[in-house]
Amino acid sequence: MFYQAKSTCLYCDHKFTTTKVRMSKTKVLKRDSDFCIHYDGPNPLFYDITICPECGFAFYNSYRKLSDHQRKKLKEAYISKINVMNMVGERTIEEAIHTFKLALLTASIVNERKFITANLSLKLAWLYRMIEDEAEELRFLQNALDDYIYMMAYEDIEQEEVDEDRLIYLIADLNLRLGHYVDARRLFSQLITGKQVSPRYKSLAIDRWQDYKEELEDGD
Template structure:
């Protein structure tokens, strides 16, 4: 695996920078590459919130921090680890992990590796349903960029299952993403997987939410219209 591939990409200095991060597992600091958000130009957004950008730098490649000291991989919004959680990670994975350095510029292979590492850790800590869902969804996006529909669909299904766990086990009234957005994603992911009855169910729940954000309701109504047209075409 390539560690630093600066010569492969043009004008990296204009858009990439180093940020110091402290590992949530070993508490050691390290520098890792990030993207200057102000330099990004949005091309378009997919209905499951995947953003496509102009140029050759993909900011999703750099969302996961991978500690070069211990190998722990985590998103920037990952909560602090309790000692009991660190022990679970140590026994089940950290001690057997072959450490890699992903702190420099990344290619698609590096990005997928970083997300899969973070997903392993998130899955081991069984209560991190929302984190697991987010990682699976972003992995599906990476495979979309790679034009790999089989793997994209696999991780969309994994994301759907994780978001269903969020619905079942999380306190929806204190959910950071909001209940309406969760319902929207459950509808959208089911739709992408051609589970149209489930899509109908989750959009109906969203429309029944009295306190749903108007922008989410508008987005959902437009998307439900799209799916109704798809359903008509295939004669369900």
Template sequence: MLEPLYDKDIQCLACENTYQTKRIRSRFIRAYKHDTDFCSYYEPDHLNPLFYYVSVCPTCGFSQSDEFDAYFPPGALEIIKKEISSNWNVQYQYGQQRSIHEAINTYKLAILAASLKQEKHLTKAGLYMRLAWIYRTLDQKEDELKFLKISVLEYVNAYSKENVEKSDMSEIRVVYLIGEIYRRLQDYKQATQYFSMAIAMKDETHEKRIVELARERWYDIRQDQQKSYA
């Protein structure tokens, strides 16, 4: 009988050790609901691909996602060895089936690694965003909002300082997501600005659904504001 989890070989970007970590076979990934910021909910809930987004090297502790760049800025590898590897005891549990709390730990490890490595803003934004989604599934609102606030700043930096078109995310998707996170943080002025930017891209993009989502969220804000003034 085919198991939902399989072993994937990963080469650590820091120590170059090859290790195995779990992934979920695509046929077992069943999303039954999606939020307007692209957070998905899965059944059964323990077969959530978010739990396995981060790979943790059991030897040196460096944690990475598939979006991490192989390049290390000068001095970054030495800092990682000092701050992470020198304090790391060999641990294999993250290469096995993960609980939701173990998944949370892997994101925090990856966020530390990404910060020390000076990883791209877009990559760091994705880590913070996914961690916020996991806290949402636990209904831990304070932690969710904490990481949403950090993620939106990273997305703004990515949009203003990086060529996001070279990533897996399109420009309009990044702009929409910035607006949607601001909306969830109740910063309606910023949210409206970014939704308007996304709508203005309607003739330049093939992602017409993103344009429609931006319009829907823009109208939601307008209606909420009208109700508050009524």
């Protein structure tokens, strides 16, 4: 189920191997409306964050190369302070949560794009969902939502190769999960009626909105 992937630390250039899950061996149990995947067996998500066993730097595969200024900030605010943990082997879900929190910390220190911090927060929310910690799940879904909205407004979506329909669908879904009904309805309606929207996201939006309305009726 596992293999050892070669990695090089973005901060100290140390070369090491770290555990990853063989995607071809995974078995999907179900997919949530916000694209969270539940697996029977090892979850690849647990291994998304790489932790350098030498200096402790936590990073995501899409982090940018560090500038001298970012290195200096990292050294002061992170590298000189943390206890280096060995996270190159198999991880428990608690350890996976810890690695995502470290990555959110390093992302904020180096001022990474909101696209990165949004994805980190969303995945962290999924991990909390898996251990049924709803308060923490909602807290990180809200952080993800705030960052996705910022990203839509101020960052270059094309450069990130993000599918805009997918992003709007995700923002709509997160709004619904967080109880922001008016925003959710506006965005789902934009997807359902939009002439340029891809059939895939149009149909996902129709299904999600329909499910939500049925849930509401069942609740009455």
